[in-house]
Amino acid sequence: MTTTTQLGVLGHGVESGSAAERNCATSRVGGVPAWLDLGELPSPASLQCGVCQRPMALLAQVYTPEEAPDCFHRLVYVFCCKSGACYQHPDKWYAVFFFFLNAGHLI
């Protein structure tokens, strides 16, 4: 059985320093994370590769709003190590997600 899953649609790029880049509701591949909650950032140590200890890069930021009324906004951030030496090691990945309960505070 074959299934087809669409993860997204390629859109236009996000310019560095633009409002779209700072908008956490902009899903993207690569770039700089736009954090949903600046008071709850991951620690610098958690964003280091578990193999080589270098800082990981943002692989993707995905805005995936929750439809439940008490949990309106949700963002998933996936980081990975860019070193080829760490390839296929599970400690080169880090994912974190945030919920925001009040839509009025977004951005």
Ligand SMILES: [Zn+2]
């Ligand atoms: Zn690494």
